[in-house]
Amino acid sequence: MSEKVAVIGMGQMGSGMAGRLRESGLDVTGFDVSAEQRARLTRDGFQMTSSIADALAGRTLVLTSLPDPKAVNEAWLGADGIVAHAAPGTLCIELSTIDPQTMRQVGAAASARGLAVVDCPVSGSPNEARAGKLVLIVGGEQAEVARAEPVLKLLGADWKYTGPVGTAKIVKIVNNMMSMGNVLVAAEAFALGVAAGVEPDKLYDVLSVSGGRSHHFTKRFPNALKGDFAPGFKMELGEKDLALGIELGRVTHMPTPSASTTRELYALALAEGFRGQDIVALLAMYQNWAKPA
Secondary structure, eight states: OOOEEEEEOOSHHHHHHHHHHHHTTOEEEEEOSOHHHHHHHHHTTOEEOSSHHHHHTTOSEEEEOOSSHHHHHHHHHSTTSHHHHSOTTOEEEEOSOOOHHHHHHHHHHHHHTTOEEEEOOEESOHHHHHHTOOEEEEEEOHHHHHHHHHHHHHHOSEEEEEESTTHHHHHHHHHHHHHHHHHHHHHHHHHHHHHTTOOHHHHHHHHTTSTTOOHHHHHHHHHHHTTOOOOSSBHHHHHHHHHHHHHHHHHTTOOOHHHHHHHHHHHHHIIIIITTSBGGGHHHHHHHHHSOO
16 A cells, blocks of 8 residues: 555554554554653654644545544544645545544535545454454445555454445444443343352353353453453443443434443443443442442
8 A cells, every 4th residue: 555644543542553554564644632642652653743734744544543522523623623634535534433423524524625534433452453453344435435445454354334424333333332231241240140159260161151151251351350450442431432322312212221221330430430441340340349348
């Protein structure tokens, strides 16, 4: 690939993907709103800029990986943003987990300025981003998706097309609703099994091959059993994604009682001090509740 790439949002996932592209031989420039993060990544060898406009200079491909709809709106539609400063014809790939309405809004504004837009949230961890092993959920015009395919193949071998811009965000939201609920129920059930007298390792050995197991259970619980809650996916992001699901239900006039209850328990985990830790730290919250008074 000969395209020069700008990555806007160099947090855990954005820097992981930028590192993957850089290691694949692409010319990558990054921007992050955090001056501390920019300095750290500069020390790690990344080419960083202090503004989005500077990051876009001479770039033909832009990736955005941002924490929430507000950040996406600012990066795309702000005075210093992509729509204002990207050259016509630039391919813009939006990788964040946000609501479909925001995706459609920024996509329409970008298209009106002659930019190509692909809606592409991802599933996977920062380590999987760096290794090019993400699952990509892709929406947009077929011709623009085809143009994005070479870079998509660097980020993940498995990607699925969902339809027009906005549909990929919907799929990602409902996927994360399922994932967050799965981890919550697994944490509750596992803590109950231990509290009732089964040794944790023995309980995991059985559950990891039984009908209640899941991708997240076998991926996250081995670390949890070692007391390792280093974030692959932070608790506050889980709470945010559940809120996106609840709002999607509201605008489509569909009740989401399970997601609403799950979101309240994630909010409780944040209130109890688990902010910044992996979602599997829900297990520690339940373990705390199981301790004798």
